[in-house]
Structures are given as C-alpha cells and as structure tokens.
Amino acid sequence: MKVKEETPLKVENAVIMAAGLSSRFAPISYEYPKSLIKVKGQVLIERQILQLKEAGIDDITIVVGYKKELFYYLIDEFQVKLVENPDYASRNNHSTIYAVREKLGNTYICSADNYFTQNVFETYVNKAYYSSVYEEGKTNEWCIETDETGLITDLKIGGKDKWIMLGHVFFSRDFSKKFVKILEDVYENPETKNLLWESIYLDHINELDLYIREYSEEIIFEFDTLDELRTFDPHYIYSTGSIILKSICEQLNCKESDITRLSPIREDGETIGFDCFIKDTAYSYFYETKELLIYRS
Structure with missing residues (x-):
C-alpha cells in the first residue's frame, strides 16, 4: 500500500517552462515564442503569471531559451526571475527541469502556452499530481492509467476514451528530491537527449508517486497549432499578426x-x-x- 504524502503542502514556488521552439505553431513561433501570443486579449504567459500570483505564489521562475530576450520585460513588469536553458535547442524539455533543479521543492511546473479559463492554482496542495482532462474518441496524447486511489500506474501514448496528461503539474518536495536525483544520474546518457521529462518519470514510475488531478475539458487548453488556436479564439482566423x-x-x-x-x-x-x-x-x-x-x- 502506498503511503499518502503528509498534507497540506504549502506551494513554495512555480516554474514556467518557456524555452522551447514550438515548431508546430508555424509560422508564428518562427517570429516570436508561442507563449507571447495574445489569446482573447491577454498574453498567454502573463495570464498564467497573474493566476499564480492570485493564488499567493510570488516566487516564479521562467525558464527561457528560444528568443530569450523577448521575455526580459517580464522581470520588471511582474517581478519574476528568468533562468536560461542553454540546451533548449539540442535536448527535450527535461533540460528545462534540469536548469532549475535546485529550485524544486513544493513546486508548480507549468507550460507557458497553457490557457486556463479559471484559476487552477492553489496555495496548499494535498499531494504531487499531473493535471488531466478526459478525451473522448481516439487520441495520440499521453493516456493515464491509475489505481483506485488515483495514483498514476502507467502512461501510454495513444488510446481511446482516456484521461490524458494536459496542463500543469505539482511536484511535492519528496517527489522533487527523488526526481532530481534520477535526472542528474541520467542527464549525460546519450539516450536521454531526446526524452521528455515525463518519459524519464515513466521509466521510474514505481519510485515516483504522482497522482491524477482531473479537470473539465472546458478549463485547460493547449494550442499546438494555429488551427487549434483559431477554434478557441476566432480573431486569429482573420488576423494572426x-x-x-x-x-x-x-x-x-x-x-x-x-x-x-x-x-x-x-x-x-x-x-x-x-x-x-x-x-x-x-x-x-x-x-x-x-x-x-x-x-x-
């Protein structure tokens, strides 16, 4: 029987991953980072920063890489910290976690391009989790399998009528400590270079307790392509900038x-x-x- 983590856990900080190229979001991502687009009148990353601050989380670190200079204004405007990921172009997103590994404790891990229709962040969290929405029909996303307690027991790419990984993650201090040790051990391995941090987690899933956190599909959005954004914000049908x-x-x-x-x-x-x-x-x-x-x- 898995032992539940002690509750409540006060959220200490947040990391927003904003280093990537987002090449599928062509051609806008070639011109500027996807997280700096406006969705329904609000810049994606600014909206997320404000939601974190509304939850009392003021220690926010943004990991940058691609066109990093375009994020500098956030330091003065929102009092956030920037950390550069020097490996963003040559490695997958695990390198962003590696770049801030010393900051990880009771930490929200966020993707800069997520859009939350309501504030999903909290000051106190019960246990480490990965947010999820239910997707009807076939999907090519990461599909989650859990036990009766909600503990994630397996992940598979692709499935049908499944809960999928989408949105923010909460690392508890215990999870952070274990995951950082694993990440440091495997970082220099050649086979690690192209792995998502989620793949590394999956390889060690029996050592790392992470629970599903279920949300309505109307709350969490991610726009991988311009066509997907156009469905959510019709303004982009006629004028993308x-x-x-x-x-x-x-x-x-x-x-x-x-x-x-x-x-x-x-x-x-x-x-x-x-x-x-x-x-x-x-x-x-x-x-x-x-x-x-x-x-x-």
Whole structure:
C-alpha cells in the first residue's frame, strides 16, 4: 500500500517552462515564442503569471531559451526571475527541469502556452499530481492509467476514451528530491537527449508517486497549432499578426482565413518552413529563402 504524502503542502514556488521552439505553431513561433501570443486579449504567459500570483505564489521562475530576450520585460513588469536553458535547442524539455533543479521543492511546473479559463492554482496542495482532462474518441496524447486511489500506474501514448496528461503539474518536495536525483544520474546518457521529462518519470514510475488531478475539458487548453488556436479564439482566423502570413496574402491576393492546415517542414532536426493549404491548394513556405512553392495534385 502506498503511503499518502503528509498534507497540506504549502506551494513554495512555480516554474514556467518557456524555452522551447514550438515548431508546430508555424509560422508564428518562427517570429516570436508561442507563449507571447495574445489569446482573447491577454498574453498567454502573463495570464498564467497573474493566476499564480492570485493564488499567493510570488516566487516564479521562467525558464527561457528560444528568443530569450523577448521575455526580459517580464522581470520588471511582474517581478519574476528568468533562468536560461542553454540546451533548449539540442535536448527535450527535461533540460528545462534540469536548469532549475535546485529550485524544486513544493513546486508548480507549468507550460507557458497553457490557457486556463479559471484559476487552477492553489496555495496548499494535498499531494504531487499531473493535471488531466478526459478525451473522448481516439487520441495520440499521453493516456493515464491509475489505481483506485488515483495514483498514476502507467502512461501510454495513444488510446481511446482516456484521461490524458494536459496542463500543469505539482511536484511535492519528496517527489522533487527523488526526481532530481534520477535526472542528474541520467542527464549525460546519450539516450536521454531526446526524452521528455515525463518519459524519464515513466521509466521510474514505481519510485515516483504522482497522482491524477482531473479537470473539465472546458478549463485547460493547449494550442499546438494555429488551427487549434483559431477554434478557441476566432480573431486569429482573420488576423494572426504574422508578417509571413501577411506577405503571403499580399503575394496571392488572399485573406489569412484562406490559409489553413499549417504544419512544420523539418530537415535534419530543424524546422525550415511550413506546409499549408490556401483555398484548397497545397503550398510550402521556406523561412530562409521566403520562397512559397505550390504543389498541384
């Protein structure tokens, strides 16, 4: 029988992960970090900072990497700390956790691009958890298996009618101590380089007690692509603020709403452009050359 962690646990601080490239969010993420877009009139990362502060959590560290200078204004405006992840381009998100490993205790771990319709943060938390929403039908997300107490016992990518990992995480002090030790032990291993921190956790799931925290699908949102954002905030159907999309519209005499189904083009591990459909015709755009190519079936 698993022993429950002592409660209540006072949240000591929060880490917001904002170092990544978010290449699927083409082309906006090529121009500036996804977490700095406005959703329904409010910058994503600013909204999350304010929600944390409303819960009494003032010790907030933002881990930056890609276009880090665009986050500097947050220091003065919101009194947050910035920590650079030097490995953001060469390693997966476990490197962001590694960069702030000495700060981890009773800590919220947040993704900078999450949007919460209501404040999910609390001053006191009962136990370490990963937030989750129920997804009907088939999904390619991380699917959660639990025991009768809500303890996560397994994770699998893909499933049907499942609770999936989505949103913020709470590391208890006990969880942080154990996970940091594991992370330090495996960090230099070549096979670790491309792993999500969640994959490392899964490899040691019997040593690390993490519980499911269930939320309504109307509370937690994550926008992996521009098309997903457009569904949530229709403003982006007609005006994204993207210089690249504006240039394409001028070139083809079309509207931004005509440009859909955007997906990144990758070469040798780097994102070099994106594919899209414009009025049902397939195109490819390349960042370096600013070249737009048409593909007719």
